[in-house]
Amino acid sequence: MARHVFLTGPPGVGKTTLIQKASEVLKSSGVPVDGFYTEEVRQGGRRIGFDVVTLSGMRGVLSRIGSEPPPGKRECRVGQYVVDLTSFELLALPVLRNAGSSSGPGQRVCVIDEIGKMELFSQPFIQAVRQMLSTPGTVVLGTIPIPKGKPLALVEEIRNRNDVQVFSVTKENRNHLLPDIVTCVQSSSK
Numbered sequence: 101m102a103r104h105v106f107l108t109g110p111p112g113v114g115k116t117t118l119i120q121k122a123s124e125v126l127k128s129s130g131v132p133v134d135g136f137y138t139e140e141v142r143q144g145g146r147r148i149g150f151d152v153v154t155l156s157g158m159r160g161v162l163s164r165i166g167s168e169p170p171p172g173k174r175e176c177r178v179g180q181y182v183v184d185l186t187s188f189e190l191l192a193l194p195v196l197r198n199a200g201s202s203s204g205p206g207q208r209v210c211v212i213d214e215i216g217k218m219e220l221f222s223q224p225f226i227q228a229v230r231q232m233l234s235t236p237g238t239v240v241l242g243t244i245p246i247p248k249g250k251p252l253a254l255v256e257e258i259r260n261r262n263d264v265q266v267f268s269v270t271k272e273n274r275n276h277l278l279p280d281i282v283t284c285v286q287s288s289s290k
Contacts, residue, residue: 101287101288102263102284102288103263103264103288104233104240104241104242104261104263104265104288105239105240105265105267106240106242106243106244106258106259106264106266106267107119107266107268107269107277107281108244108245108246108266108269109246109269109270109274110246113269113271113274114269114274115213115214115243115269116137116213116214116243117274118274118277118278119137119211119213119241119242119243120137121278122241122285123135123155123211125278125282126282126285126286129286131208131209132208133208133210133241134154134155134208134209134210134211135154135199135212135213136153136154136155136191136192136195136211136212136213137153137155137211138150138151138152138213138214138218139153148164149163149181150163150218152188152191154191159191160184160187160191161184161187161188162184162187162218162219163182163184163218164181164184165180165182166180173185176218178217183221188218188219188225189222189224192222192225192228193224193228196210196212196225196228196229196231197228207239207288208239209239209240209241210238210239210240210241211241212229212232212242213243214242214244215243215258216243217245217252220254220255226254229254230254233258233263239288241281241285242258246268265284267281267284
């Protein structure tokens with residue numbers, strides 16, 4: 101039976117919106133939820149990068165267009181975006197560690213949006229995700245990109261796990277998927 105739930109689909113289809121709505125429904129039904137999502141940053145009507153935002157409201161830079169990496173750091177670039185690994189890890193890693201180690205009865209849900217090219221520059225992030233997927237009592241609700249070009253090793257690993265249910269989000273089904281996602285997570289977290 102599936103223990104973890106992942107959404108996949110093209111950029112801009114509504115994966116993050118579904119994750120946020122599912123988190124709200126789960127929280128209001130008493131399920132402990134922690135984690136992070138990524139959000140586009142716009143300036144003057146155009147996208148200039150992405151931020152990572154924790155469910156508790158903390159925010160940090162994930163990437164920006166053409167910015168220089170911090171001094172002494174290698175440049176991690178996805179297209180026109182330069183990834184700020186230090187900023188991402190400072191915010192995302194403690195959230196993942198806390199979500200995986202919270203004591204107390206019952207299951208916990210850890211939101212990881214997204215496990216994509218930018219995030220996968222971070223080896224500690226890859227280790228933390230693998231740890232979350234194998235931690236008893238933790239259900240991961242996450243997003244992964246659709247396969248395109250060279251496969252991303254961790255994404256394929258997740259896609260091929262027996263304990264993962266993957267929902268493909270499309271413009272046609274995105275407004276009807278929320279109850280299925282919530283039900284799947286709730287049945288995983290019992």
